Amino acid sequence: MRSFPTGRMAIRLVAWLGLLLGTSPLFAQGTDDLLPVTEAYKLSSDAATPGVLKLHWTIAPDYYLYRGRMKFKGGDGVSLGEAQLPDGEKHHDEYLGDVETYHHNVDASIPYSVAAGTTRLKLSVQYQGCHEVDPKICYPPHTEQLDVPIPAGVDTKAPAAGSLGAALNQLGNRHDTSAGVVGAPLPAEQAFRFEALAQNPQHLLLRWTMPKGYYLYRDQTTLKLKDAAGLSLTPAWPAGTAHHDEHYGNVTVYFDQVELPVTVEGDLAGRKQLTIEARFQGCQDGGLCYPLMTRAVSVDLASGIAAAGATVPATPEQPPAGAATGPLQVSLIAALLLALGGGLVLNLMPCVLPVLSIKAVSVLESGGNRATARRHALFYTAGVLCSFVALGLGILALRTAGHALGWGSQLQQPLLVGALACVMLAVGLSMSGVVQFGATLGNTGAGLAARSGPAGDFFTGVLAVVVASPCTAPFMGSALAYAFAAPMLSALLVFLALGIGLALPFLLIGFVPALARLLPKPGRWMETLKQVLAFPMYLTAVWLVWVLANQRGADAVGLVLVAMVLLAMTLWWFERSRSRGVVSKCAVVVLAAATLVPMYLLAHVPPPSNATVAEAGVVAYSPGKLAELRAAGTPVFVDMTADWCVTCKANEHTVLDTQKFRDLLERTGTVYMKGDWTDVNPTISAFLQEYHSPGVPLYVVFPKTGGPGKQLSTVLTSSLVEHALTEATR
Structure with missing residues (x-):
């Protein structure tokens, strides 16, 4: 310079x-x-x-x-x-x-x-x-x-404690309202009034009217005509207000009222009336963000006014192809069988294998002791089932409250990712023999998850469910989609079936003597095996730190690494303090408390401002851009992914990040559009809900003819993708 x-x-x-x-x-x-x-x-x-x-x-x-x-x-x-x-x-x-x-x-x-x-x-x-x-x-x-x-337009009245407004602020807040800034949110119909009029048959004017303190997203708004083949709408959005949203980034919003001129493209052929359907999303400033809303108005082209001057109810949208029949088209019995099979296959996925190695060691150590093997199986299964029920209840409760959560979405929380990395490190150190928990109580295993007692078996089941969430096994997608749309009892049965499938191998070993006899006899080689299996735990911790780096950047990585070093020091000193006095044991408590400090700071690290990095040949997902491409007759391949999704990364490695796929995109003229769900993103959550997808990965191919999108399998192959893109260009 x-x-x-x-x-x-x-x-x-x-x-x-x-x-x-x-x-x-x-x-x-x-x-x-x-x-x-x-x-x-x-x-x-x-x-x-x-x-x-x-x-x-x-x-x-x-x-x-x-x-x-x-x-x-x-x-x-x-x-x-x-x-x-x-x-x-x-x-x-x-x-x-x-x-x-x-x-x-x-x-x-x-x-x-x-x-x-x-x-x-x-x-x-x-x-x-x-x-x-x-x-x-x-x-x-x-x-x-x-x-x-402070200008007069800023509302400083706090909602009453325990009110609906306060509860919604806690659940749906997009800005910091811990001090209590906003009042109770209005019903959606009052917060966002939508109407339309015809200036002439080819030119319409749409209008949204919001009370003070409410705003509408420009890029979350889509328009279409119903029952009007050959016609399309071209909006001319006015300048809005620049706004930074913690999920959408830099966006344009409209306060108070926005009037949108729209041109009707195509031959009206003497039509006297048009029905316009608008999907849009908005928020209460500093408070609740509403889910996507759908409204329809019928406009009389002759008189130039909206029919009856009011909004008419929107008819239910046709579900997209691939999910068009809806998840409840699957029977409960079929969903349970799919869940059982999906849980069983989940044992083979790379995210679960490190934790299963812990139980493999404990089962082998039990040798021919049938009672010990059954106890291992039962308590491990109890941990798995309780975790699946808790996860299912949490997801279903939040979805009932209008919030989009899905399979694996708990890993969108950086604090949980950092805590899991520390847990994996601790389990690995215990398997390496650095520390042995519970020796004074007569337990001989290393670490809570690896020890031979019921608590260790139960905890391993919990840990298996937590780390299984980044993976989606075959058969799981349909079962989970059913669970997210079914009544509460049926949904919980599906989650329990998933848990039984995940725990089934150990149940069979514990209760089928013929299988147990196939296991090798315990010996000194077991200690070596246990130490070798510690290294997958360390690699899992490294992977979680990498996920955290993509979520919150270098500052978060530094904090979690400090926490991991302090945790290792705590465990090391814990082992040395066994034969020492009270002062030495107090030092363990001090070190453990110090480990929590960087984790506390981690919870307050904001997303990096440059978190989104453009990839060559990839278009970032937005509803507006997708609508624009489809209106232009361009086939689109939409990939909803996340950095913590192991299945997503496997598909990218084998199919999507290959030269063969890039050549296929060029040959078919298809646009590759990607949405990143690593962090909470309501736009992507809405897309997942539209296709009844319980989480990522989700792949949808939109044909150039403008027809409905086709949902692909969660596990991709090159031939599957090639067939789908070829069909989309015909």
Whole structure:
């Protein structure tokens, strides 16, 4: 970016080290002409837009600001969302590496919410910049305290404790409302009024009207005509409000009211009436986000008004192909058999094998003792079944409340991913012989999950279910789809059948003597086997850390690695403290408490701002883009995936990340569209619900003719994909 005389390079480097820590004053050498920091970077604020604070820096000539050195912190009663900053000028700094800078001026928008009774918006703004001509000096980080009045449009009334509004805020909140900012949400019909009129037969005007504090997503809105073959709609969206959403990223929304001009493309052929169906989604600012809503209005083209001036009920949509018949078309008996088979095959999936190795060791250690083998099987099965029931109840309860959760979605929570990584490390250390839990109680196994007592067997069953969720085995998809749509009792029976299938191998070994006799006799080789099987546990921990890196970035990885080191230290000292006094045992408690500190910090790490990285030849999924491609007659292959989904990664390795697949896309003219469900994403959740999919992976092929999409198997083969894409282009 710039060069320095050799004699000043060392001084410059020392100055930078001090500046990065915020403790070094400006070097006085040749700085008489430098502007004060507040004149070099004049900061102004604008809080006229309710819920959004706008900042503006006017940057003097020959000065620049670092994009990555800007920090914002709310004061008492103020919670800030993620700041929206434009891309800066990219270049390589000698000391900071690859950076982005701003010249002349820059604007930032920061969404915020305030606690009840708060009348002033107080926050601290930190920034840092440099002078880029002689004297080439960088200012230390500078912090300004802002105190601006809150505009009248911001609601600071808290919902009553225990009210429906408070409960919905806890379940469906997209912004930080821990201080209680919003009131009880309105019914969807009152929060989002939808109407239409005809300006002339070819031009319509659609209108959404929202009360104060509600907004509509532009990109979550789709329009279509019902029973109007050969006609299509072309909307002309007006400019909206830029908004940063923690799930959708940078989006455009509309407050209060939006009027959308729409052109009817095609030959109306004397039609007197059109029925327009709109699917859209919106939120209460700082509160509940509503699920996708479907409304339909009939417009009289002759009179130019909506029929009866009211919204008519939308008829149920035809389900997509591949799921079109709905999950309940499968009988309960068929769903139970599919679940049993899926649970059985789940034992062979790579996510479950590391945990099953623990029980394999314990079964082998029991030798020919029939009573011990039965006890292993029964308590392991109890752990599996209880976990499946708990998981099923949780998913079904949240879905009943209107929230989209699916198979494996618990791994969208970074804290759980980090905790599982630590558990895998602890189990691995116990199998390696670093620590033995419960020796004073007469247990001889290593680790809670590996020990021979009932608690160890039960815990291993729990752990098997938790780590099984990233995998989807054959037969499972239809069974889980049935469970998510069936009555509660039938759904729980499906989850229990899955659990029985997963536990079936150990049940058979425990209760069928002929199978038990096939097992090798225990001996000294068992200890070696146990230590060898520790390494899959370590690899599972590594995989979970990789998932965490994709969810929350390098900061989260650093925190979980610190937690894992502290956990290893705790277990090591725990083993050494067995024969020592009370002080040594207290040190174990202190180390264990220290392990929880980085895990607490991990729970508060925000998603990285650059979490989405474009892949060559891949289009990021959005309903609007999909509708645009389909309207243009382009075949589309939609891939819903997640970094924690082992089945997804296996399909990518064997089929989707191959040159053969890329050649197939080019030959058929198909667009490859991918949606990432690694983190919570309501848009993808809505797509999964539309296809009755219990989770990822989900693959849907949309033909160029505009017909319904075809859902593919969760386990892909090259021939299956080639056949589907060839059919889609005919």
